[in-house]
Amino acid sequence: MTELLGWVCRCALSFALLVAVGAIAEAKTFRWANDGDPTTMDPHARSDLFVTSFDMNMYEALLRRDRNLKLEPALATEWSNINPTTWRFKLRQGVKFHDGTPFTADDVIFSFRRATAPGSDLAGQLAIVKEVKTVDDNTVDFITDGPAPILPNYLVGIAIMSKAWCEAHNATSAAMLKDDEGYATRNADGTGPFMLKDRQPAVRTVLVKNPNWWGLKDQPIDIDEVVFTRIENAATRVAALLSGELDMVYNVPPQDIERIRNTPGTKIWQTPELRTIFLGMDQSRPELLESNVKGKNPFADKRVRQAFYQSIDEDAIKTKVMRGFAHPTALMVGPGINGYDATLDKRYPYDPAGAKKLLAEAGYADGFEVGFDCPNDRYVNDEAICQAVVAMLARIGVKVNLLAQTKAKYFAKINAPGYQTSFYLLGWTPTPLDTLHMLSNLTQTRSKDFRDGAWNEGGYSNPALDELIKQIQVELDSEKRNELISKALSIVKEDFAYIPLHQQIVVWASRDNVDLAPMGSNDFQLRYVKLN
Amino acid sequence: MIAFLVQRLFQAVLVMLTVALIAFALFNYVGDPISSMVGQDTSVADRERLRHELGLDDSFIVQFVRFVGRAARGDFGLSYQQQRPVGQIILEKMPATLELSFMAAALALVIGVPMGIYTGLHRDTWLSQLLLALSLVGVSLPTFLIGILLILVFAVVLGWLPSFGRGNVVHFGWWSSGLVTLDGVRAIIMPAVTLSLFQMTLIMRLVRAEMFEVLRTDYIKFARARGLTSRAVNFGHALKNTLVPVITIAGLQLGSIIAFAIITETVFQWPGMGLMFIQAVSFADIPVMAAYLVLVGFFFVVINFVVDLLYHVVDPRLRVDRERAVLG
Numbered sequence: 001m002t003e004l005l006g007w008v009c010r011c012a013l014s015f016a017l018l019v020a021v022g023a024i025a026e027a028k029t030f031r032w033a034n035d036g037d038p039t040t041m042d043p044h045a046r047s048d049l050f051v052t053s054f055d056m057n058m059y060e061a062l063l064r065r066d067r068n069l070k071l072e073p074a075l076a077t078e079w080s081n082i083n084p085t086t087w088r089f090k091l092r093q094g095v096k097f098h099d100g101t102p103f104t105a106d107d108v109i110f111s112f113r114r115a116t117a118p119g120s121d122l123a124g125q126l127a128i129v130k131e132v133k134t135v136d137d138n139t140v141d142f143i144t145d146g147p148a149p150i151l152p153n154y155l156v157g158i159a160i161m162s163k164a165w166c167e168a169h170n171a172t173s174a175a176m177l178k179d180d181e182g183y184a185t186r187n188a189d190g191t192g193p194f195m196l197k198d199r200q201p202a203v204r205t206v207l208v209k210n211p212n213w214w215g216l217k218d219q220p221i222d223i224d225e226v227v228f229t230r231i232e233n234a235a236t237r238v239a240a241l242l243s244g245e246l247d248m249v250y251n252v253p254p255q256d257i258e259r260i261r262n263t264p265g266t267k268i269w270q271t272p273e274l275r276t277i278f279l280g281m282d283q284s285r286p287e288l289l290e291s292n293v294k295g296k297n298p299f300a301d302k303r304v305r306q307a308f309y310q311s312i313d314e315d316a317i318k319t320k321v322m323r324g325f326a327h328p329t330a331l332m333v334g335p336g337i338n339g340y341d342a343t344l345d346k347r348y349p350y351d352p353a354g355a356k357k358l359l360a361e362a363g364y365a366d367g368f369e370v371g372f373d374c375p376n377d378r379y380v381n382d383e384a385i386c387q388a389v390v391a392m393l394a395r396i397g398v399k400v401n402l403l404a405q406t407k408a409k410y411f412a413k414i415n416a417p418g419y420q421t422s423f424y425l426l427g428w429t430p431t432p433l434d435t436l437h438m439l440s441n442l443t444q445t446r447s448k449d450f451r452d453g454a455w456n457e458g459g460y461s462n463p464a465l466d467e468l469i470k471q472i473q474v475e476l477d478s479e480k481r482n483e484l485i486s487k488a489l490s491i492v493k494e495d496f497a498y499i500p501l502h503q504q505i506v507v508w509a510s511r512d513n514v515d516l517a518p519m520g521s522n523d524f525q526l527r528y529v530k531l532n
Numbered sequence: 533m534i535a536f537l538v539q540r541l542f543q544a545v546l547v548m549l550t551v552a553l554i555a556f557a558l559f560n561y562v563g564d565p566i567s568s569m570v571g572q573d574t575s576v577a578d579r580e581r582l583r584h585e586l587g588l589d590d591s592f593i594v595q596f597v598r599f600v601g602r603a604a605r606g607d608f609g610l611s612y613q614q615q616r617p618v619g620q621i622i623l624e625k626m627p628a629t630l631e632l633s634f635m636a637a638a639l640a641l642v643i644g645v646p647m648g649i650y651t652g653l654h655r656d657t658w659l660s661q662l663l664l665a666l667s668l669v670g671v672s673l674p675t676f677l678i679g680i681l682l683i684l685v686f687a688v689v690l691g692w693l694p695s696f697g698r699g700n701v702v703h704f705g706w707w708s709s710g711l712v713t714l715d716g717v718r719a720i721i722m723p724a725v726t727l728s729l730f731q732m733t734l735i736m737r738l739v740r741a742e743m744f745e746v747l748r749t750d751y752i753k754f755a756r757a758r759g760l761t762s763r764a765v766n767f768g769h770a771l772k773n774t775l776v777p778v779i780t781i782a783g784l785q786l787g788s789i790i791a792f793a794i795i796t797e798t799v800f801q802w803p804g805m806g807l808m809f810i811q812a813v814s815f816a817d818i819p820v821m822a823a824y825l826v827l828v829g830f831f832f833v834v835i836n837f838v839v840d841l842l843y844h845v846v847d848p849r850l851r852v853d854r855e856r857a858v859l860g
Contacts, residue, residue, distance in 0.1 A: 037811075039613050047571025118581075124573040181616035201614050201621075202811060203803045204697075231696055231801045232811070235680050239695045243688045377814065408563025408816040415567065416576045431573055441572075450576035 028531050029225040030514075032248040032524075033237055037202045037230040042184035043159035044111075044120040044174035049429075052157055053523045054228070057207065058098075059159035059190030062089055062108070063152055067517035067528060069336050069433065071152060075103065075160055075191065076140075079152055081476060087142040087151050088135070095214045097162045098188075098195045105134040110163035112142075120174040125154045125431060147474040149481060150338075153432030165189040193221050193527045204229050207526070215527070222530040241266060241509055247531070248510035250524070254323050254381065260509045269508040269518040272327050274336050275429040277379055279312075279389065279499040281305060282422045284446075284459025290371025290401070290422040298370075299422075299458070303362040305496035310348055311355040311396045312389060314501055321384045326502035331489055332428070332438050334503040336520045339435030339485035344493060347500075356396045367397025373424040374402060375410040380504050386425055414457050416450045421457055427504075428455070433521070435485045439469050443492055460497045540840075544833040549600070551829035555822055556596045565612045565816040586612075599822060609819040613812065618823045621808065627708045628698055629797070629804030633790040635724040640731035641782060647732075648739025652747075653766060655740075667736055670729040679726040679799035686722060694719050696801035723800045727793055731785050738781055742774035776843060783839035787832045 038054035040046055056064075062076035076089040095103040112132045115122045128151065131143045142151060161184070166172050169183040188196040193215060194207040207226040229246070231237040234253040240246045242263055252260065252268070261268045281299040282288055288297050298304045318326040330347040333340050359367065374386035383404045390400040400423070405413075414421040430437035445461040446453035453459075468488045475481040492498070508518050517528035566579050566588070583589050587598065602609065608618035647667075651660040670678075687695035699715035701708040710716025746752065747770055755765050794806035801807070805824060812820035 040615055045615065046569070047573055121570050121574055124571075124575050124578065127575075181610070181620075185615050200624075200803075201616070202808070229697065229801070232807075233798050233801065236683065236696050236799055236801055239680075239683050239688050243691055243695055245687075245695060406563060406814065408565065408568055408814070409561075410563075411567035412564030428572075431571075454576060455572065 027224045028222065029227060030223040030248070030526070030529055030531060031227045031229070031246050033229045033231040033240065033246050034249070035230070035232045035234065035237065035251055038205065038228075039201070040185045041188045041196060041199060042171075042174055042182060043161070043190075044115045044122055045182070045185070047121040047125070047157070047431075049522060053525075054205075055188070056157075056159065056192065056523075057194045057226075057526045058188045058192045058196055059161065060192045061158050061160060062091075062155045064156060065433075065519070065521070065523070067519060067525075069520060071156070075108075082141075084147045084476060085144050087144065087148070089140050089142070091138050091140060092214065093138065095191050096212055097165065097191055098210060099162070099165060101162055101164050103160070103162075103191055105137055105140050107160055107163050108132065108140050109134060110166070111158065111160045114161065114166070114172065114174060115158050117173055122158060125157065147476050149474070149476050149478070150432050150434045150436065153338075153434050157431065160191065162189050194226060197225075202230055219527060221527060223526070226526055238509070241511070244511070246511075247514050248508065248516065248529075250506075250508040250522075251380075252507045252509045254325060254507075257323070257325070257507055257509075265512055266509060267512055269510065269516070270325070271506045271518040271520050272335060273429075273504040273506040273522060274334055274433065274520045275379070275427045275522075276329060276332055276334055276503050277326075277382075277385065277425065277427045277501045278332060279308070279501065280421075280424050280426055280458040281308070281499075282419075282458045283497075284461065288370065288422045289420060292369040293364075298362070298364060298368060301362045302496055303358045304364065305499070306348070307355040307358040307362070307396065308393065308398070309355075309496055309499045310351045310358075311398075312392050312499065312501070313350045314347065315350070317385055317388050318502060321381050321388050322502070322504075325380070325505040325507060327505065328502045329500050330493060332442065332492060332498060332500055333430065333435050333489070334520075337430055337433050337435055337438075339482055339489070341486045341489055344486065344489055352392075352395055359396060359398075364397075367399065369399045369401065371422050372400045372402045373410060373414055373421045374404040375407045375425070376404040378407040378410070379425075379427045382425060382427075385501070389425075416454055419457050419459065424457060426455075426457070429521070435489065436469070436472050439465075439472070439485075439488055439492075443488075443497055444469050458498075460495075462491065462495060462497070465491050540837050544830070544837075547833050548826055548829045552600065552603070552822065552826050553596065555825040556592065556599065559818050559821065560592065562813065562818070562821075563816045565818060568815045568817075569612055603823075603826065608823040611812075611820050612817045613815045613820070618819045621820065622805065622823060622827065623706050624708075625803060625805045625808050627706075628710075628802060629790060629793055629806060631710065632720065632723055632727065632796070632802060632804060633786065633793055635720055636727035636789055636793075637731065637782070637786050639724055639728040640735055640785075643728075644732040644735030645739055645778070648736040649743065649766075649771070651736065652740040652743030655744075663736070667733040670733045673729075675726060675730070675795045676799050678729060679722070679796055682722045682726060683799070692718075693722055698803055723796050723802050726799070727789060727796045731782075731789065734785065735778060735782060738778055739774060742777060743770065746770045746774050779842050780839055783835050783842075787835045790828075790831055 034050065036050045038051045040051060041055060043052065043055040043059045060074045062074060063071050064074040066072050075092050075095065077092050078090040080088055082088045091105060091108065097103060109132050114120060116126050128144050128148045129142050130145050133141050135141055144151060171182050171184040186199045193210050193213045195210050197208045198206040205228045209221050209224050231240060237249050238256045238260065241249045257268055260266045283299045285297055287294060314328045318324065318328055328347060330345050331340065359365065372386060372390065374383060376383040386402055386404055390402050393400050414424050428438055428442060440452060441455045443456060443460055443465060444453040445466050446456050446459055465488060468484055472481060472484045472488065475484060506518060506520060506522050510516065513532045515530040515532065517525060566583050570579060587595060606619065610616060611618050611621055614621060647663055651663055654660055683695045686693045697719060698710045699719035700713045701710045701716055702712050710720055752765060752770055755769055793804060794810055796802065797804045797806040798810055808820060809824045
C-alpha cells in the first residue's frame with residue numbers, strides 16, 4: 001500500500017516538475033551580443049547610433065522607420081505642414097508609459113525641452129525648431145525658424161519621455177556629465193514594446209516584453225525576454241554564436257562570414273548599409289600641411305583630384321579588401337537615402353594611364369608626396385582600404401605617407417577647429433536619411449562659427465552649390481526638392497569634391513531559428529524578432 | 533617595526549604619486565574623449581563647451597593637481613563613457629578580477645610547487661621530462677591563443693563550459709562571487725587555467741632550480757650525514773629555504789596577474805578591471821584610466837610589502853640576522 005502511495009507521489013511530483021519546466025520553457029528568451037555597449041539608457045544623453053538603436057526599443061518617438069526604412073506613425077498618427085513654418089502632429093490615443101501613466105501632449109513638450117537643453121547631445125538636430133506648443137490634448141505644433149521640409153526625419157531620433165517620471169526622479173535634464181549619475185542612465189520608462197528589467201553597465205542588459213504596448217494588436221511580439229551582452233572580442237562573439245549560447249550577433253568580422261554561413265545551425269543576414277566611405281582632400285589651404293609640394297596646393301587643381309579618383313580600382317577594393325561586402329558608388333549617398341539618384345550613380349572608369357597623364361598636365365609629371373590620415377578601428381577594414389589606396393596611388397607616382405590611428409586620436413586631428421589633414425578617409429551616414437544633411441555637413445563652404453560645413457575637413461567650397469543648398473533647405477515640395485538635390489549631387493560628382501568609394505554591407509549573424517529585419521541603418525529593432 | 537611600517541607607507545605614497553604623474557602625462561596622447569562622447573550632429577560650440585566643463589582645456593599641472601586633490605578624498609570623478617562614478621565602477625569590477633587572479637595564482641602554486649619538487653627530486657624520470665616539455669608549451673603560447681583554443685575545444689566543440697562571462701553571481705554586500713554557484717564555477721575554469729599557465733611553468737622551474745641549489749649545500753649534507761630521513765631533509769629543511777625566491781616571484785607575479793589579466797579578460801569577456809581598462813583606453817575615458825593605474829600602483833605596493841614581511845616568517849637566516857643587528 002505504501003509502495004503504491006510512494007509511486008503515486010513520485011508520479012505526481014514528476015508531472016508537476018514537467019509542467020513547471022514546460023511553463024518555464026514557454027518563455028522565449030532572445031540572447032544577443034554586440035561589440036559595443038549601449039552606454040546609457042537615457043535616450044537624450046548621447047547621439048550614438050548603437051545607443052539610440054538600443055534605447056528606442058524601450059522608448060518611442062513621434063515617428064519611426066519600418067523595416068524598409070520608410071517613415072511610419074509611432075506616437076503621432078498624422079503629420080502635416082499647416083503653414084510653411086509649422087508642422088502639426090496628431091498624437092496617438094490610449095498610450096501608456098511602462099509605469100502606467102498616460103502619454104499626453106505635455107510629455108511631448110517636456111521631451112522636446114529636455115532634448116534641446118544643455119546636457120543633451122541631440123540639441124544640434126533640432127536647432128531649426130523655435131518652439132513646440134499644444135493645440136489641444138491630442139495635437140502638437142512644431143514652429144520652425146523658416147521652412148523645415150525634413151523635420152519629421154529628425155523626430156525619429158527624439159524619444160518621448162514621461163514628464164511625471166523624470167520630475168519624480170530628478171532626471172529632468174539629460175545627464176551628459178554632472179557630479180552625480182542621472183537616474184535615467186540606468187533606468188527607463190518609455191512607451192515602447194520592451195521594458196528595462198536589469199542593467200549591468202558594460203556587462204549585461206535584460207529587457208522584458210511590455211504586455212500593454214499599443215502596437216501589440218498589429219504587431220504581436222514573439223519574444224518575452226531579451227538578454228544583451230557586450231562581447232568585444234570578435235572571436236569570442238562568434239564562438240558564442242556557434243556554440244549556441246547566443247541567438248544573434250553583430251558586428252561580424254569579415255573573415256568569419258563564410259564560416260558562419262557554412263556551419264549548420266547559423267546563418268548570415270546582409271543588407272546594403274547607408275554609410276558611404278570616401279576620401280577627402282584639403283582644397284582650401286594655399287599650401288598643403290603634409291606634402292613636399294611648396295608654394296601651391298595640388299588638390300586645388302581639379303585634374304589632380306580626378307587623377308587620384310581614376311587611379312583607384314574600387315572593384316579590387318571590393319573583392320580583395322572587403323571580400324565582396326561593399327557596393328561601389330559614385331555618389332556621396334547610397335540607395336535608401338532620400339535624394340539618392342540612381343542615374344548619377346556611375347563611377348568614372350578606373351584608368352591609371354589616364355590618371356598619370358592628367359597629373360602631368362597639371363604639372364606633376366614626377367608625382368609628389370602627401371600625408372594620408374586614416375582611422376584603424378572605426379569602419380569595416382578602414383586601415384586595409386587605406387593601405388590599398390596607398391599602393392594604387394604609388395602606381396601613378398604619388399608617394400602617400402599613411403598615418404592610421406585609433407579613432408580618438410584620428411578625429412582629434414582632422415576635425416574642427418584645426419582640420420589638420422591633407423588627405424583622409426571618412427565615412428558618413430546622414431542622420432535624417434536625407435541628402436541635405438550630407439551636403440550641408442560635407443560640401444557647404446565652411447562658416448566661421450562652424451555651423452555650415454562642420455565636417456568639410458578639406459574645405460571644399462563652391463558658391464553655386466551653396467546657393468543650391470540654401471534652396472533645398474527651404475523647398476517644401478518634395479519633387480522639386482529632389483530635383484534640386486540631383487543637381488547638387490551632380491555638381492559634387494563632376495567637381496571631384498570627394499572620391500566616393502563604396503557603401504558597406506551590413507552583415508548580421510544569427511541561429512537558423514531566428515527571424516529578424518536587417519536594416520541598412522544598422523538599427524536593430526527588436527519588435528521584428530521571432531524565435532521559431 | 534614601527535619605523536619599518538612608516539617608511540613603507542611613505543614609499544607607497546611616493547610610488548602612487550609618481551604613477552599618477554606619468555599616467556597623466558601620457559593622457560595627452562590618448563586622443564580626444566569629446567569625439568567619443570558626442571554624435572556627429574553636435575555643434576563645435578557644444579563640443580568646446582563640454583571640453584570646458586570637463587576641465588580638459590586646462591593646463592596639465594592644473595588638471596593633475598585637481599585629480600590628486602579629488603583622489604585623496606576618494607572621488608575619482610565620473611566615467612566619460614558610462615556617466616557614473618568611477619569608484620562605483622571599480623568596486624563592481626574588482627571582485628571579478630580578484631577572484632580570477634586568486635584562482636589563477638592558487639592553481640599556479642598548487643600545481644607548480646609540487647611539480648617543481650617532483651622534478652627537482654627525481655630529475656631523470658620520464659615523468660619529469662614530460663612535465664618539463666609540457667610546461668614549455670605553456671610558456672611559449674601567447675595567452676590569447678591559449679584562451680581561444682580552450683574556447684574552441686570546450687565551448688564550441690564539446691559544449692561543456694561557457695565561452696564568455698562570469699555566469700550567475702551572488703552578491704554579499706559590495707562583493708560578488710561566482711564561486712558559490714555551479715554556473716560561476718563552470719565559467720571561471722577556462723579563464724583561470726589560461727591565466728595560470730605561464731605562472732605555473734615559472735614557479736615549477738623556479739622551485740626545481742632552487743631545489744637543486746639547496747640540495748647541494750653543506751647544511752643538507754650534514755643533515756643527511758646525521759641520518760635524518762629523506763622526508764625530513766627534503767621537506768623539513770630544504771623546501772623551506774627554497775621558498776624565499778619563490779615567494780618573491782609569486783608575489784610579484786600576483787601583482788602582475790591582477791594588473792594585467794587584461795588579455796584573458798578580453799578573450800573571455802570577463803567583467804573585471806582589465807576589461808574595463810581596455811574599454812576605457814579605446815574610448816579615451818581618462819577618469820577610469822587614471823583611477824585604474826593608481827589602483828594598480830597601490831596593489832603592487834601592498835603586495836611587495838606583504839612579501840617582505842613573509843621573508844621574515846619563512847627564512848630563519850633572516851630572522852637571526854635581525855636579532856644579531858638588534859643585539860650587536
